[in-house]
Structure formats: structure tokens, C-alpha cells
Amino acid sequence: MRVLKNILSQFHIYLLWLLLAALLWGWIFTFVTDTAPAKKVVVFIETDVCQDMALRLALEEDMPEGLRMIQVHPFSYAMFDESTLLNADIFIVSASKAAEYRDSFLSAASLPAAESVSPDLPAGFRIYDASTGEGGARQYIGYVSPDAPAEDYYLFFGVKSLHAASLTGKGDDAALAVAEKLLQMN
Amino acid sequence: MNDKNELYRPGEPERLKKRRSVWLTAVCVIAAGALVLCVLFCLLTGTANAMRMELSAIAVFTLAGWVDIYLLTFRVAALGREEDHARRMLAGERETVRGRTELAARTVRIRKSIAVRTVTVREDGQARRLFVNAARARSLEQALGGGERMCELDVVSGYVAAFKVLP
Structure with missing residues (x-):
């Protein structure tokens, strides 16, 4: 009884400690689970439903040489820090939203099968075709939303990517390898 | 001969100090143990288990902290106050x-x-x-x-x- 009374008298301290622990280890694990941009490929996907962890695990099987990790995030992950989003290696965005991030895309016109979404957008790859319902990584990415009409999704390479050497002339082609896997996987 | 009931006996401050040291050692052991475990969780983190390791670190750190906060307040600090009080009572003028x-x-x-x-x-x-x-x-x-x-x-x-x- 006395122990319980003592605990209740300090309840606010325990609550504060819990918040501190969550913040501290959340911050530490962000560093522990991260690595330099040259060692990772970051994929941002503009959908509400995205099994990012499962997709990440699938992509990390047979990871391109030199990479330590592949990160997959929905766009909402970067809601407090847009620079994280704008530095991504690969973007998967809907046709209607592609223009919003136009300046972050690298043109893939020199690559086979690349297509232009519209004349004012860099060339990318159609990863989801709304007319057929076919798309890459469909079991992981929720391309169709019940609240919005179905539309095509496109994959673009990030203009700041260090892993699109065939397009930028620097770094490696790890992003291209990951993109190819995304386009081909179910 | 003093036939009164004495509430404070010689040597008591030292005994209280020793008890306080024991509790303080327990606090340090718990804190160090929790830190070691959390570092271990960091080292064992991989893509598949990152969330689980993070939650484990938070849980261990939180629980150890709660126990240590309780012991520091209601054992270590309390015994320290008892020790100071006992010293004053034994040394003071009656x-x-x-x-x-x-x-x-x-x-x-x-x-x-x-x-x-x-x-x-x-x-x-x-x-x-x-x-x-x-x-x-x-x-x-x-x-x-x-x-x-x-x-x-x-x-x-x-x-x-x-x-x-x-x-």
C-alpha cells in the first residue's frame, strides 16, 4: 500500500521518463539504422497505403553491391522535413502529383522503356497502369485509393541521387537496379 | 544509569550509511545493466527487427529508470536524510x-x-x-x-x- 502510494506520488516523473526514453532511443535508433547516402538507396512512395518494411526487406534481398541498405518511405514520413524527401533516389508518384515534384526528378529519357508523363515532365517509367490494374510491387504499394479515382503511377529518379550513374555520370547505378526490381516485382 | 528508551543509538549513522551504499550500488547496477542491454539491442538491429529492437530498448530503459527513480527517492535519499538526522540527534545537546x-x-x-x-x-x-x-x-x-x-x-x-x- 505504501509502495503504491509512493509510486502514485511520482507518477508525473515516471510519465516524463517514459517520454524521454521514447524520444532518446527513437533518436538513437534513427542514427543506428541509417547510413551515408552513398551506401543506401532511398525510395519515396506517394501513396497512403504502403507496406514499407515488407517492401524494404524484399528489395534488400540481392542488394546491389556497395549498398548497405534500402529505405522505403511513404511521403508522409517527410512531413516535418522536406529535404529528406527531395534527396530521395527514387520517387513513385501519381500522374496528377508528378508536376509538384518535377524539379526533383532526373530525366530518364536516355534509358530504354522510359516515357514522358507529359511534355513538361522529365521522362520516367510507368510503374502502375490504372487501365489494366497491373503494376510493379502491387502487393506492397496501395496504388488504388477508395477515396480517389484510379490513376497511373510513375517511377522517377531523384536529381540528387548518387546511384544513377547512367544518367548523371557519377556514383553507381544501384538506383537503376532497385528501380528495375520494383518494376518487375509483383 | 540511563533507563530511558533511546531512539538513537551510537553507530546508527554508520549503519544507515552502509545501507544507503547498498541501495546506491543496486541503482548503479540496474542503470548499467539497462545501458548494456540497450547497446546490445542497437548492435543486434537489422532491417527486419529494427522496430522490435527499438521498442525493446525503450521498454528496458523506461523500466530500469522507473525502478531507479523509485529507489533513489524512497531508499537512497530517504536513508541519507535518516543518516543526517541520526547524526544531529546523537551529536546534539539534550x-x-x-x-x-x-x-x-x-x-x-x-x-x-x-x-x-x-x-x-x-x-x-x-x-x-x-x-x-x-x-x-x-x-x-x-x-x-x-x-x-x-x-x-x-x-x-x-x-x-x-x-x-x-x-
Whole structure:
């Protein structure tokens, strides 16, 4: 009884400690689970439903040489820090939203099968075709939303990517390898 | 020969200090153990288990912290206050007070000090309020039998150090 009374008298301290622990280890694990941009490929996907962890695990099987990790995030992950989003290696965005991030895309016109979404957008790859319902990584990415009409999704390479050497002339082609896997996987 | 009931005995501050050290060691061991475990979780983190490891680190760190906060407050700090109080009581100058003595049932916690119970001593129409360490009040309580009795008290700085029930 006395122990319980003592605990209740300090309840606010325990609550504060819990918040501190969550913040501290959340911050530490962000560093522990991260690595330099040259060692990772970051994929941002503009959908509400995205099994990012499962997709990440699938992509990390047979990871391109030199990479330590592949990160997959929905766009909402970067809601407090847009620079994280704008530095991504690969973007998967809907046709209607592609223009919003136009300046972050690298043109893939020199690559086979690349297509232009519209004349004012860099060339990318159609990863989801709304007319057929076919798309890459469909079991992981929720391309169709019940609240919005179905539309095509496109994959673009990030203009700041260090892993699109065939397009930028620097770094490696790890992003291209990951993109190819995304386009081909179910 | 002093036939009073002594509430403080020589060597007690040292015993309290030793007990405090033991609890402090326990606090340090728990803290170090938790830190080692959390570092281990960091080292064992991979893509598949990152969330699980993070939650485990938060859980271990939180629980260890809660236990340590409790022990630091209600064992280490409390024993430190007891030790300081015992030293003052043993080293202080004693004053003898006589009168009809009554012990309050309620325990009052003095901020940054020990828990006490109020002792009221009445003589010649005058009432004097003293304190007794609540952790040591049991013998006085039993002697007074829940009521008021004529007692002779040794007092140091307003605290009862020893007592004798008078016939």
C-alpha cells in the first residue's frame, strides 16, 4: 500500500521518463539504422497505403553491391522535413502529383522503356497502369485509393541521387537496379 | 544509569550509511545493466527487427529508470536524510522535558527531511509541540497506549531522542 502510494506520488516523473526514453532511443535508433547516402538507396512512395518494411526487406534481398541498405518511405514520413524527401533516389508518384515534384526528378529519357508523363515532365517509367490494374510491387504499394479515382503511377529518379550513374555520370547505378526490381516485382 | 528508551543509538549513522551504499550500488547496477542491454539491442538491429529492437530498448530503459527513480527517492535519499538526522540527534545537546505526553496519529512529511509525528507535552497549563521521527515512534506509541501519559523526554532541537514513562 505504501509502495503504491509512493509510486502514485511520482507518477508525473515516471510519465516524463517514459517520454524521454521514447524520444532518446527513437533518436538513437534513427542514427543506428541509417547510413551515408552513398551506401543506401532511398525510395519515396506517394501513396497512403504502403507496406514499407515488407517492401524494404524484399528489395534488400540481392542488394546491389556497395549498398548497405534500402529505405522505403511513404511521403508522409517527410512531413516535418522536406529535404529528406527531395534527396530521395527514387520517387513513385501519381500522374496528377508528378508536376509538384518535377524539379526533383532526373530525366530518364536516355534509358530504354522510359516515357514522358507529359511534355513538361522529365521522362520516367510507368510503374502502375490504372487501365489494366497491373503494376510493379502491387502487393506492397496501395496504388488504388477508395477515396480517389484510379490513376497511373510513375517511377522517377531523384536529381540528387548518387546511384544513377547512367544518367548523371557519377556514383553507381544501384538506383537503376532497385528501380528495375520494383518494376518487375509483383 | 540511563533507563530511558533511546531512539538513537551510537553507530546508527554508520549503519544507515552502509545501507544507503547498498541501495546506491543496486541503482548503479540496474542503470548499467539497462545501458548494456540497450547497446546490445542497437548492435543486434537489422532491417527486419529494427522496430522490435527499438521498442525493446525503450521498454528496458523506461523500466530500469522507473525502478531507479523509485529507489533513489524512497531508499537512497530517504536513508541519507535518516543518516543526517541520526547524526544531529546523537551529536546534539539534550534538553529534558517533562509533562503529560500525547502522540499524534498522523505522520507529516517535512520537505527534504524525515517523516515525523507530533508530540504534545502539557505541563502547568502550557503545551509544547515536539516532533518524533515517525520511523522510530512505535516504542513511544506503545508506551503511551494510544492516550496521554506522564513522561520525561530527552529532546534535541525539538525532536524526541529518548523517553521514559513516569508512574
